[in-house]
Amino acid sequence: MDEMKPKMVIGLMSGTSCDSIDAALCEVYPDMRVKLVKGINWKYPVHIRAKIFQIFKGEASVQDICQMNFAIGKCFSDAANVLIEEFGKPDLISSHGQTIFHYPKDDKLDDISLRSTCQIGESSVIAKNTGCLTASNFREADMALGGEGAPLVCFADEKWFRPLKKNVLVQNIGGISNVTVISQEHPTYGFDTGLGNIAIDYCVQKFFNKPYDKDGVLANEGVVSDNWLEILLQDEYYLKNPPKTTGREYFSPEYIERTLRLAPSEPKDIIATLTALTAKTIVKAYENFIFPDTSIDEVIVGGGGAYNPTLMNFIKKYLPKHIELKTHEDYGISNNFKEAMAFALLGYCTYYNIPNNMPECTGASCRTVLGKLSN
Ligand SMILES: Nc1ncnc2c1ncn2[C@@H]1O[C@H](COP(=O)(O)OP(=O)(O)O)[C@@H](O)[C@H]1O
Ligand SMILES: [Mg+2]
Incomplete structure (x- = not known):
């Protein structure tokens, strides 16, 4: 194996929110530290984004999916090329791609498991359009080893926060929301706590025709319906033991529409209650699965939800008082680009053939090198 050296890596990530392709030019060091040089949030063109949501809804054909694999690859390379124009070519691009389906359930057909995951955004398109070696397809190897294929960011959390x-x-x-548990008592583990912004975004679009509840203003003006919140909290996902992961396949538009039948009539109260739900399910996951055997000093929030002060206030209210609530920014890491930075690190490990999954987080049977390289 080559001797490990610092490398310039562009991490590319678009999450379940599909709000933007986050492109982060990073310097990645052999000790696994990652320094952000510059990040950009690159918006999908409107019709491409609409088509992705059509895929989420199960309303796309095989032709649509085939075409979108290449089209999204082009979008990802466009995002990377903005950084390349300013800073020159990196040593590596590391692309998560766009998840269009994630299915960790062990259903069977002819006794063959149907567990699977699908991220599109063809890496050969990215490699050819940028002229850069490109790492991609991180989740498959973990799943092939019986893991959930997620959360993968635990690997970076372990390196950065331990x-x-x-x-x-x-x-x-x-x-979706996911947690990584880093303690002196246990090896690092993690799981998806459940909803993040999906349901909030969906209802803000439905009732207010805006993309999301900027700065939590709508939620702050509404009143939480305790009745509806109690009903929402009964969902079986929250009671399942980790390791567990979820996505839009479960928390789908139909799911949200079904739950809306029992919602309060005032749209702002709906947004307030869904914001409280995200906070409550996060804290309840801690109470059910983490606090019983681990004493926690701090919660460090990242991702878009960290920018919603109403959501952050609910989390603070529900958390035991001795636990401090911080964000990644308190540790000099961008909330916005944290996941893209984590994928820069995962790709760096792919390049050097270093195992980069965490079986304690995903349930995989062993450690392995995630990611494939295209050039
Ligand atoms: N200023 C803000 N106020 C409220 N919510 C925000 C703000 N910025 C981002 N968000 C929320 O965060 C979401 C994007 O978060 P992100 O971490 O990118 O999620 P994903 O990984 O699913 O793409 C947006 O859809 C929105 O709901
Ligand atoms: Mg995003």
Whole structure:
């Protein structure tokens, strides 16, 4: 194996929210630290984004999916090329791609498991359009080893936050929310706590025709319906033991529409209650699965949810008072680009053939090198 050296890596990520392709030019060091040089949030063209949502809804043909694999690859390379124009070519691009389906359930057909995951955004298109070696397809190898294929960011959390020598929960709040548990007592593990911004975004679009509840203003003006919140909290996902992951296949538009039948009539109260739900399910996951055997000093929030002060206030209210609530910014890491930076690190490990999955987080049977290289 080559001797490890610092490398310039562009991490590319678009999450379940599909709000933007996050492109982060990073310097990645052999000790696994990652320094952000510059990040950009590159918006999908409107019709491409609409088509992705059509795929999410199960209303796309095989032709659509085939075409979108290449079209999204082009979008990802456009995002990378903005950084390349300013800074020159990096050593490596590392692309998560766009998840269009994630299915960790062990259903069977002819006794063959149907567990699977699908991220599109063809890496050969990215490699050819940028002229850069491109790492991609990180989730498949973990799943092939019986893992959930997620959360993968635990690997970066372990490298970046374990040196604090504290017991911390690293909480990402994207479309879906996931937590990484880093403590002195246990090996690092993690799981998806459930909804993040998906349901909030969906209802803000439906009732207010805006893309999201900027700065939590609508939620702050509404009143939480305790009745509806109690009903929403009954969902079976929240009671399942980790390791567990979820996505838009479960928390689908139909799911949200079904739950809306029992919602309060005032749209702002709906947004307030869904914002409280995300906070409550996060804290309940801690109470059910983490607090019983780990004492926690801090919760460190990242992802778009960290920018919603109403959501952050709910989390603070529900958390035990001795636990401090912080964001990644408190540790000099961008909330916005944290996941793209984490994928820069995962790709760096792919390049050097270093195992970069965490079986404690995903349930995979062993460690392995995630990611494939295209040039
Ligand atoms: N200023 C803000 N106020 C409220 N919510 C925000 C703000 N910025 C981002 N968000 C929320 O965060 C989401 C994007 O979060 P992100 O971490 O990118 O998720 P994903 O990984 O699913 O793409 C947006 O859809 C929105 O709901
Ligand atoms: Mg995003």
